[in-house]
Amino acid sequence: MRKKKDTVLRVGGQSPYDVVIGHDLSERLPQMLGVGVQRVAVVFSDALSELVRPVLDSLAAAYDVMVLPIPDGERAKKAAVAVSCWEALGEAGFTRSDALVTFGGGATTDLGGFVAATWLRGVKVVHVPTTLLGMVDAAVGGKTGINTRSGKNLVGSFHEPAGVLCDLSTLRGLPRPELVAGLGEVVKCGFIADPAILDLVEGNDPAEITPDSAALRELVERAVAVKAEVVAADLKETGGAKGHPGREVLNYGHTMAHAIERTENYRIRHGEAVAIGCVYVAELAARAGTLDVDVVERHREVFARVGLPTTYAKASFDDLHAAMKVDKKSRGSQLRFVVLTDVAKPAVLAGPSLADLRDAYTAIGGRS
Structure with a gap:
């Protein structure tokens, strides 16, 4: 069966970017990351170590790739998890010419986006949401954040992505x-x-x-x-x-x-x-x-x-x-x-x- 053409929706504003909707989209990642990027850190839920493999393979052909696995779900949205990501980026000498890719549900997008927003006061990030909730909500709009004991998303920032890939294929294994x-x-x-x-x-x-x-x-x-x-x-x-x-x-x-x-x-x-x-x-x-x-x-x-x-x-x-x-x-x-x-x-x-x-x-x- 012939693959249906991908849908591209433009998010306007001060930093416009594309949201691509379709199937099997990992090959689009390098184009979204753009020129000048040397290293890519992939922030992903540790429950998705197999599903993330095509993304890692696609990136490895063009970039030095480091992996940043984080806890699944809301357990990721904690200050301690953000700190561990910052420390890993620091040890790797991650610079403004580098970029992050998030791969996971809304919690991964929120946490990974927050890390991108705060590392060196902001580095490029592309979101690859793997849940329906992440696709229609967390990955689009530039809101990032973590939870505290006082409530949800009370610490965060606005940091628009360079692009979003809504790969519907990743939903096939979703409960x-x-x-x-x-x-x-x-x-x-x-x-x-x-x-x-x-x-x-x-x-x-x-x-x-x-x-x-x-x-x-x-x-x-x-x-x-x-x-x-x-x-x-x-x-x-x-x-x-x-x-x-x-x-x-x-x-x-x-x-x-x-x-x-x-x-x-x-x-x-x-x-x-x-x-x-x-x-x-x-x-x-x-x-x-x-x-x-x-x-x-x-x-x-x-x-x-x-x-x-x-x-x-x-x-x-x-x-x-x-x-x-x-x-x-x-x-x-x-x-x-x-x-x-x-x-x-x-x-x-x-x-x-x-x-x-x-x-x-x-x-x-x-x-x-």
Whole structure:
């Protein structure tokens, strides 16, 4: 079968770069790294030592390659892991003429991007995300970071990549629950900006949304296009035009999602927490009078259709409320939520009442 042409999406802004979507893309890496690069350090999850081999082989033909294996998942996003990478780069004499490549899920992208952003105040990095979540969320947009005991991604920086390779072939070995979790961010993009994503999910058998399906490819393309447009207009989350929340819109559902992740000590998948968080904030918007109940119900239906949770009751409201207060979008003691007035019509709700916050949690099955 003839290989379908790769899709190239341009992310604009001060440092434009391409996001390439397709299959078997490792041969594109040297072109993305550009001229002048002598050495490449590959940051990858230690659980992917076999899957990373084609990338290492492709790079070894043109560069001196060093490997930087890191722990899998959120365990990688710690200061100690970043320090170990910095020390390895220092011992190797890594300079500004060298570059990093990240290979793994969103946690690897976040950690590897942070190392690239901070080594010598910034060196070139290309991301090769290997999870659906990484492709549509973490790898695009230049946000990097690590976690602390106080919360998720509270230490980080903006550092745009030189390019992103979304190689759908790497998803073939992804456990189904991980693929489903990635759809949480995809569906979120449908609600905040592109209703065609919701139509695709509603019009396809979820079991047939697989790594080699045309449906998944289009979902990835559309979700990446949403994020590319948003970050090009507002890289550092300073605000959008004409009342649009700007980059903050990408945090739809994330205030509650991050609170759930923290109370669960990150044992819940990010996309699962996002699905719950989106349903929660839809319920909150309904109580604030900005969103029709039919759209709230559509949240439940679409997220549930792909197999994502829409209820939560494992923590008390008070514990989650305390966690939400350290969210990066808060202003002083005032909580801020991205909400919808309709599908693809986002706004900001600042300082909702405690009663509405509590009632919205009860509406998703929560306990006081």
